[in-house]
Amino acid sequence: MKKLFTEFYKTNLNDQDLNEFKIILNKFYIETTEKSNTFYALKDKYANRQITKEELQKARLEYRAVKNEFAKVTQNNAFKINLNNARNLLKAAKKTKAAIDIQKAQEEYVIAKHLYDEAKLVIKEKGRGASLAKVSENALEVRHLSFKYSPDFPYALKDVNFDIKHGEYVTIIGHNGSGKSTLSKLLIGVLSAEEGDIKVFGNLMTKNNLDQIRRFLGIVFQNPDNQFIGSTVEADIAFGLENKRVNPEDMREIIIEAASKVRMENFLDKEPLNLSGGQKQRVAIASTLALNPDIIIFDEATSMLDPKGNREIKEIMVELRNTGLKTIISITHDMDEILNADKVIVMNGGRLEKMGTPEEILKDKEYLRSRHLDIPFLATVEEALENVGVKVQHSKNMDELVKQICKK
Numbered sequence: 001m002k003k004l005f006t007e008f009y010k011t012n013l014n015d016q017d018l019n020e021f022k023i024i025l026n027k028f029y030i031e032t033t034e035k036s037n038t039f040y041a042l043k044d045k046y047a048n049r050q051i052t053k054e055e056l057q058k059a060r061l062e063y064r065a066v067k068n069e070f071a072k073v074t075q076n077n078a079f080k081i082n083l084n085n086a087r088n089l090l091k092a093a094k095k096t097k098a099a100i101d102i103q104k105a106q107e108e109y110v111i112a113k114h115l116y117d118e119a120k121l122v123i124k125e126k127g128r129g130a131s132l133a134k135v136s137e138n139a140l141e142v143r144h145l146s147f148k149y150s151p152d153f154p155y156a157l158k159d160v161n162f163d164i165k166h167g168e169y170v171t172i173i174g175h176n177g178s179g180k181s182t183l184s185k186l187l188i189g190v191l192s193a194e195e196g197d198i199k200v201f202g203n204l205m206t207k208n209n210l211d212q213i214r215r216f217l218g219i220v221f222q223n224p225d226n227q228f229i230g231s232t233v234e235a236d237i238a239f240g241l242e243n244k245r246v247n248p249e250d251m252r253e254i255i256i257e258a259a260s261k262v263r264m265e266n267f268l269d270k271e272p273l274n275l276s277g278g279q280k281q282r283v284a285i286a287s288t289l290a291l292n293p294d295i296i297i298f299d300e301a302t303s304m305l306d307p308k309g310n311r312e313i314k315e316i317m318v319e320l321r322n323t324g325l326k327t328i329i330s331i332t333h334d335m336d337e338i339l340n341a342d343k344v345i346v347m348n349g350g351r352l353e354k355m356g357t358p359e360e361i362l363k364d365k366e367y368l369r370s371r372h373l374d375i376p377f378l379a380t381v382e383e384a385l386e387n388v389g390v391k392v393q394h395s396k397n398m399d400e401l402v403k404q405i406c407k408k
């Protein structure tokens with residue numbers, strides 16, 4: 001911790017440094033809160049003569065120590081020094097009158113100012129809710145990821161590597177037991193990777209920054225019934241926002257906006273349990289959207305729905321992708337869904353066996369059959385047409401296929 005602390009006195013700070021600073025602050029915030037809770041709980045016990053004076057004193061000293069350390073970190077002026085350096089550089093560049101230097105110094109000054117403002121804000125908030133900056137265009141970078149549920153079990157995941165760019169829609173397919181759920185649990189930090197790395201927007205996931213990394217991620221599960229807490233749709237969507245300590249005055253607007261994105265804005269006062277499966281899943285998506293994650297993982301989110309519900313959710317996934325603002329990762333057994341995706345990952349026996357566009361993956365139908373994966377209905381029709389000499393290709397839906405046939 002000391003090393004990191006002094007590192008903030010170096011010059012030329014960047015987003016990565018700001019992230020580290022936020023992680024340190026957040027860690028101190030959590031530690032201080034915990035020590036404070038322990039101390040006040042022991043104080044009550046001491047009043048009731050349940051513990052000794054020494055035990056209370058020990059807790060008091062621990063609380064004071066972490067509070068002092070926390071105060072020192074919040075007084076850190078590295079980002080101010082960084083801003084001053086950038087300002088001086090800009091002044092010096094202006095004296096030289098060299099346009100290229102002035103422009104570069106100006107750019108550096110803008111970055112330093114942004115870092116300073118952000119650092120000031122997290123210090124003011126004492127590290128609470130500090131969200132990490134994105135330091136890569138890749139939403140996810142997974143390297144050599146392996147996982148065993150127990151040391152004497154076989155690998156549930158073995159040496160998995162992939163990148164997903166922000167804004168992409170990726171489906172993960174594979175037969176039962178191929179490792180899809182294990183992968184999604186590692187991505188959201190429910191399981192922790194013992195071998196290999198996961199980076200979220202360039203930030204390496206560690207146990208110290210898990211809370212902050214999770215703010216980039218949202219997940220929609222298979223069974224919408226397990227996701228309800230509130231007595232109305234509105235209360236349900238509000239639940240996550242309350243946990244995130246969103247200002248109550250802003251909540252209603254956020255809830256309406258999230259509900260509108262899934263066409264559930266007219267159901268806000270309804271009881272979630274009386275909704276259809278598809279509607280329930282739309283509410284679950286709205287609850288996730290309200291928290292504004294950049295990456296949404298759909299973990300077999302359509303598998304329990306009737307065909308209408310299934311279609312509705314798939315349409316919403318495509319709409320979200322089309323905004324360009326969300327990365328969509330969908331773990332699915334629905335092979336028709338892969339046609340909507342930008343990329344498909346095929347898992348088998350814990351390994352990532354193939355990754356490519358839907359066209360690339362569907363080219364090798366024998367391979368898919370050997371992995372017990374169904375061929376999407378449209379691809380089967382295309383194959384049958386090809387067998388009778390009608391060449392059509394890569395239709396994403398029935399309309400596209402019909403248009404291709406009619407052109408011939």
Ligand SMILES: Nc1ncnc2c1ncn2[C@@H]1O[C@H](COP(=O)(O)OP(=O)(O)OP(=O)(O)O)[C@@H](O)[C@H]1O
Nearest residue numbers: 149153155156174175176177178179180181182183
């Ligand atoms: N809690 C667990 N304890 C031990 N082994 C597990 C556990 N969960 C999964 N596994 C094993 O890990 C491997 C990968 O399972 P995983 O659930 O990730 O596959 P999956 O592709 O999601 O399967 P499905 O499509 O059936 O959900 C399998 O061999 C499975 O038996």
